[in-house]
Amino acid sequence: MRVRSLAALVVAVSLVGTTAAADVRGVVRLDQPGATVNPDVYGQFMEQLGSGITGGVWVGESSEIANTRGFRNDVIDALKALEVPVVRWPGGCYADIYHWRNGIGARSARPVTLNRWWGGSPEDNAFGTHEFFDFAELIGAKTYLSLNMGSGTPAEAADWVEYITSDGDSTLAQERRANGRSRPWKIDYLGLGNEPWGCGGRMRASYYTDLMRQYAGFVAAPGTVTVAAGPNAEDYEWTRTLMRDGRDSFDQLSLHYYTLPTGDWARKGAAVGFNTTEWRSTFDQAYRIEEMIRAHDAIMDEYDPEGRIGLAIDEWGAWYDPTPGTTAGHLQQQNSLRDALLAAVHFNIFHRHADRVRMTNVAQMVNVLQALILTDGPRMTLTPTYHAFMLYKPFRNATVVPVELEGTGGARLDVAAARGGDGQLYIAVVNLNPDHPEGLALELDGGALSRVTGQVLTASRTDAHNAPEYPEAVTPNAFNGGRLAGRTLTAQVPAKALVVLTVR
Numbered sequence: 001m002r003v004r005s006l007a008a009l010v011v012a013v014s015l016v017g018t019t020a021a022a023d024v025r026g027v028v029r030l031d032q033p034g035a036t037v038n039p040d041v042y043g044q045f046m047e048q049l050g051s052g053i054t055g056g057v058w059v060g061e062s063s064e065i066a067n068t069r070g071f072r073n074d075v076i077d078a079l080k081a082l083e084v085p086v087v088r089w090p091g092g093c094y095a096d097i098y099h100w101r102n103g104i105g106a107r108s109a110r111p112v113t114l115n116r117w118w119g120g121s122p123e124d125n126a127f128g129t130h131e132f133f134d135f136a137e138l139i140g141a142k143t144y145l146s147l148n149m150g151s152g153t154p155a156e157a158a159d160w161v162e163y164i165t166s167d168g169d170s171t172l173a174q175e176r177r178a179n180g181r182s183r184p185w186k187i188d189y190l191g192l193g194n195e196p197w198g199c200g201g202r203m204r205a206s207y208y209t210d211l212m213r214q215y216a217g218f219v220a221a222p223g224t225v226t227v228a229a230g231p232n233a234e235d236y237e238w239t240r241t242l243m244r245d246g247r248d249s250f251d252q253l254s255l256h257y258y259t260l261p262t263g264d265w266a267r268k269g270a271a272v273g274f275n276t277t278e279w280r281s282t283f284d285q286a287y288r289i290e291e292m293i294r295a296h297d298a299i300m301d302e303y304d305p306e307g308r309i310g311l312a313i314d315e316w317g318a319w320y321d322p323t324p325g326t327t328a329g330h331l332q333q334q335n336s337l338r339d340a341l342l343a344a345v346h347f348n349i350f351h352r353h354a355d356r357v358r359m360t361n362v363a364q365m366v367n368v369l370q371a372l373i374l375t376d377g378p379r380m381t382l383t384p385t386y387h388a389f390m391l392y393k394p395f396r397n398a399t400v401v402p403v404e405l406e407g408t409g410g411a412r413l414d415v416a417a418a419r420g421g422d423g424q425l426y427i428a429v430v431n432l433n434p435d436h437p438e439g440l441a442l443e444l445d446g447g448a449l450s451r452v453t454g455q456v457l458t459a460s461r462t463d464a465h466n467a468p469e470y471p472e473a474v475t476p477n478a479f480n481g482g483r484l485a486g487r488t489l490t491a492q493v494p495a496k497a498l499v500v501l502t503v504r
């Protein structure tokens, strides 16, 4: 029977703002350890889209930008420091128009194709299979490959998997060797299509389920986790159909949900220069994912009470109106303090559901949507979202411990805690009040701890962001506001801030 985290039951936030600082009290149940946070919950997503790869990650060996085999060194170094656990490629919608043979062999001979989903831009296919696996090895990440089930065939998909993974003497394995890679690569996760209900083929759930079963039979391999393309946000019937009729053919089920400040795809809201109303509505929209996880999990429970099948939230993040003046369809947007707190809220939610949520992939890694890294020619900026990912590193592989808040008194605090393998207790506190600090008092029930340190991420403006000219406008600082008296931990959490406390 799987371990259920009691933290999932805790209402950690109020959706109503406040004008006065409120004391929030609660208990951290050290004596009731829950599920382990799978490190792959901190995964990334990179798609052939705008400068998400070309320019952002890949510049080619002849570029004036310092690079290693064509991958820009500054970005590689930043990703290595982050220890990216897993990276998903080539899409997204692009996966279902991607034909892998266009991206192997001599780069000069690769065809130029059109990216029909993302601005109709030309795609020179310089970043293909070898480049993706080389890149993943370079940054030390696991690989998540999305198969083309939209415009491809099972034979094409099976050939791709064989080309990548075969250690035998087949013609495909020999072709890979001739193209420069003698050893096979490992596909850690294999995505069976992407958004088949939309750009991936406009399929109905029953049709996709049958097709997915067909593909799975030809591509599944020992040691590879297969991920079926799951629902769009609240489409619970999709989940039910897949779980009822296809659950023996996959290991994880994906869920896609993007946060739009307005909830309206036609006018999503600006990335910067937003008002307090939109700050609040952004988080209201973000919290919808918690109910989605709960409800999809409940359906999964009906068919999989042992929890064999994981939930892979392989696209999440903020989606704003594009930066004015940028190419339509390239999904470029600025990344501010709001995004860092949005990421933190997601992490806390993922921790509360760690028993089912086994992997997630933020959309996207570089230059697209809620990016961790922005590049501008040779210049690179680490975004506030990057710093949020950094601050949560201790939570990887940690054991969730429930946090029970007695009442938030109108405060918008979100608190999550976990015990690391090093024995230390990590507590992440997000204060979504844009104007006021909040006092927090937590009883650490069932543990002998004596010292607290911390880090804080905040800024003077809600839309503060980093840029090449001011790269550290939003960057973590030491937090000295935590106190431990006996078993009581207190902290004064600044307005619009993420605080991560370490208690030992």
Ligand code: AHR
Pocket (backbone or CB within 6 Å): 047, 091, 092, 093, 094, 194, 195, 315, 363, 364, 369
């Ligand atoms: O991340 C951008 C796009 O959003 C992906 O390609 C698609 O899967 C989703 O709709």
